[in-house]
Amino acid sequence: MRKKIGKLTLSAALGYLFTFLIAVTVLIPILWLFVSSFKTDVGVIKFPPRFFPEEWTLHQYLYVGDSIPIFEMTKNTVIFAGGVTVISLLFDSMAGYAFARMRFKGSRILFSIILLTMMVPFQIIMTPLYIEVYKLRLLDSYLGLILPRATSAFGIYMMSSFFQGLPKSLEESGRIDGMSEFRIFWSIMMPLCKPALVSLGIFHFMNNWNDLLYPLMLTSSQNKRTLSAGLAVLVGNKVIKYGPTLAATMISLTPLLVLYIFCQKYFIEGVATAGVKE
């Protein structure tokens, strides 16, 4: 008995050590990015390199602020990434639910076709997509940016495998109560999906927030530009300016971090409630 306890603590200790070491490897580069964005131009590329700035400065941030309309671009990015996230969460989970919990003709084929759409590199469909959005007269509009992204094969697939993991008895009770399919989906299933929804939401938000090529192709005026497209301008054509690049990276990262920290709470709570239900 005593021996067993000893063994358990040893493996637990190893577990702690390992997980802790991984956390350190994750944190160091990000911490480096953070502190380096406060370095001077000379400090960033100084040799021998130093982790922390010798002289802390806000110079890089001020430079970025002077060069591009950060506020305007952040607004555009929030509308674009936020719009995509909200709409595609709804559409993805509806489709995912249908594929996971309902029987209908052609479901397997349709699902396979949806999976197939994930397999073409985006670079190659970009040009036809541009022409199409142009034909729809949606170039350079928020709608034109959001609509093509308003659902995704990845999201449908993810939600469907999440729904598959839920106990089968759930919707039966709803059906017995005579609820409509949409009511069952909306009031019974969706609340259980909180962790998956938050996770997928962050995924969509982050992807669209960080995307460069897509929003750049479909907008043609500076005042519809998103943050990542705006910040790409700072990198430099011939010579890379590392200082502003690092500051710009921090600027585009911060809202995502805040969002993640904020969502983390819901995320954990969601998991907890889902666990309690059954």
Place this chain on the structure above:
Amino acid sequence: MRKKWISVLLSAVMCVSVLTGCGQNGAGGQTAPSDAPETMQEQQPADAQADGQDAEKTASGEKITLQFWNVFTGSDGDILREIVDNYNKTNTDNIEIQMDIMPNDQLQQKLPAAIATGTAPDFVLFGVENIAPYVSNDSLEDISDFWDVTGVDKSNILENVLELSHVDGKLYGAPMQYNVSYLYWNKDLFAEAGLDPEKAPATMDELAEYAVKLTDPEKNQYGLALPTSVTYMQFLWANGGDADDPSTNTNLLDSEENVKTLEWLQDLMVNKKVSPASITGPEADTMLQAGQIGMYMSGPWQINGLRAQGINFGIAPCVAGSAGAFSPAGGCSYVIPKGTEESHKLAAYKFMQYWLTDDILKEWSQRNGFPVWSKTLMEDPEIQNDEVLSAISKATEIGRSYNLGYSLASQIDNDVMIPLFEKVMTGAAVPEDALKEASEAMDRVLAQ
């Protein structure tokens, strides 16, 4: 016949959306249901109408808004923006330029699609190496009438600069900046290594000798940075070799001279290790700015960075070999995409004319360190007394065109020359074998 079939198929596939698009299209009649890629830019009726209206507007002094795309990311873009903003405020033709900067890779992906759909900007500023492929696809306006329309004195611009904006004798771009590759050297490191800090190497032998003296692995210091992602035409030319002759489509790679040059280069990299291995251009820039590099060949865009980092540097022409000294030329030009309406084209001419005034060219050169190529400006005492500008303008005289205006240029670069230099410089192959392989690749490219 075949073409027609393709059009039908493509249009059927890509333009199903037209049907839905028509509903929203209030203008009516503009989108024909049989639209195919070839006909996409045909918006003549509507455009012609717009033309007429615009002409009237200009006559009554109404505003013309020009869309202007360029690839000037970074600090030179800030200066360009200032000049454009200033033009917007001061011009008397009621022209407003809306400038949009994007990275070169994205511009290259977007612009052709924009030209094909008639959504291109009114004028664009990009590297002269892009002009030939765009022209061979009929995507740029011929602006040969630029001199007559604007009255700009063509003879005041250096011939080799103008040359870069021409394809088959026609003018497609107004020169914006011109440069060759220069030899930068760090005077402090020269002094430390016991070399004369005011004297740059003039020959390939001196270059190699200095490079060895300046290299000190202990201090992480290298004599000569040679990035592997670029070509070194200046070395091949210096010994009398070449890559190809664009005018006759001939392959000139397989020569004794080239073998000799490449052996020299491989010796420098692999045996003498005067450069950090497999670095990229930006990495070499960074090391130069950090004072870890003795010598480096690059364009004028290094100057502002080196000044900002407080490096004590000099600028010299590229070194000479047995056949002389040469340096690959490059530059940027203003071009007008096909389909820009006449009134906007003329308005863009006005801005190009403004750019070609000595005041603006002088400001650009002084603030960015680019060489001057307006003859009257070269006589300007302020320019002549500027140490960096006079050095760089002098070092520009050895400029030579490397496949500029040749539509196969980027393929020769990416598929033949860059892999050749990379193999030689990393020691992956002996020069003779690498050259033979590259020569075969060159034949395949030229056969097209």
Place this chain on the structure above:
Amino acid sequence: MTESKVKKRRYAAQNQKSAYLFILPSMTILSVFVFIPLIASFVISLTDMNIFMKDVSFVGVTNFTRLFSDSRVSNATINSLYFTLLEVPLQVGLALFLTVCLAKNSRYCKMLRSIYYLPFVCSMTAIGIVWSMLLDPNMGLVAYWLKQAGFQTVSFLKDPDLAMPTVIVVTAWKGFGYTLTLLAAAVLNIPQSLYEAAQMDGAGSFQKFLHITIPGIWPTISFCIVTTTIGAMQMFDQAYVMTQGGPLNRTETVVQYIYDRGFQTAPYDLGYASAISVYLFVIVAVMTFVLRRFVLKGGEDADA
């Protein structure tokens, strides 16, 4: 008896109708914005179209025959497969292992899970810049520290043999946190009663993991493997930022070569680039099919 049968059938029909309504919005958007461009690129692959889209003519399968004799295509295919075969097990395996360590809602576990997630939120461009700067053999901190500690200089991204493994590790470093969060959510959803029952039967912790945890999260594991594989086969950003396909094309992936042919090297041969993407499409589709049909069998497909 008969009445309930009728009821059931009517219900089934209704269920069918609402199922189609549920997938309608997604299917419409996907059809318009993904299928059409996709089919367009299939058609383009049979033409000699370039990005200027002028004077297009039909060339049959020329692009495909050219593809099979192009050594850079085979090189890129091998690189992509190499990347996928190492990156996917590394990312999913690491995430699975850490899930087991951290599948509790204690404060420590929650905190670590959110730390692991951090790199995923950053853009690949940012990650690429940070790691290239840190790993730079001449100027980077990691190389400098290693040198100070007496190790030989390691030129991670510059060494032809080390470049791809480095890209693999950085990619897994960025992505494992996301996989972990998905897996952890699934683990925490397994009813606690199952574990208690197993406990009563005297199952050890490894047995519980094997017989309860793994089957319980199988759909999620399967999802992670399939999507990570599809993503890995389309690897582009990492190499684009960190190595540009070098050194000596050792990190050039299929998508990078597609991008190079279509958009970076004149004559900007969109027809050929599309042909390579059709080829990639077929490889990925076959891989996904095999994975889902044989390797990951018994999970999500069991009741579909």
